[in-house]
Amino acid sequence: MTKENYPDKEITEKIIGSAMKVHSFLGCGFQEVIYQRALGLEMEMIGLEFQREVEQNIFYRDHEKPIGTRRVDFLVEGKILVELKAISELEEVHKAQIINYLKAYRFEIGLLINFGEKRLNFKRFVLSV
DSSP states (O other): OOGGGOTTHHHHHHHHHHHHHHHHHHOSOSOHHHHHHHHHHHHHHTTOOEEEEEEEEEOOTTOSSOOEEEEEEEEETTTEEEEEEOSSSOOHHHHHHHHHHHHHHTOSEEEEEEOSSSSOEEEEEEOOO
16 A cells, blocks of 8 residues: 555544644643643644544454453544654554554554654554454
């Protein structure tokens, strides 16, 4: 899959653009919840539908019954998982975490956004189903 044809490109670009506006204004150094609230305001202003801190079912393999729940930072347009961080540097464990979330929640697309660095750092993940 090339960069030009990944699923829901337009929505993920709007989310990333909103995150860039937040980071441009606030910079780094705040707690994650501050960035979460500001990102919610930005996405609201451009008309993206989202839920913040929403409980998601966790599924194991092909079993239909969930084995638990966990809150996600954002669920955008009912299909894109957005995980926020406000740390000095993203590590491989954070990337593995969002891939695991996508599998366990049964979503295809996720964004990992870190506001804690001097420049906004984001990664897009597409889980092949």
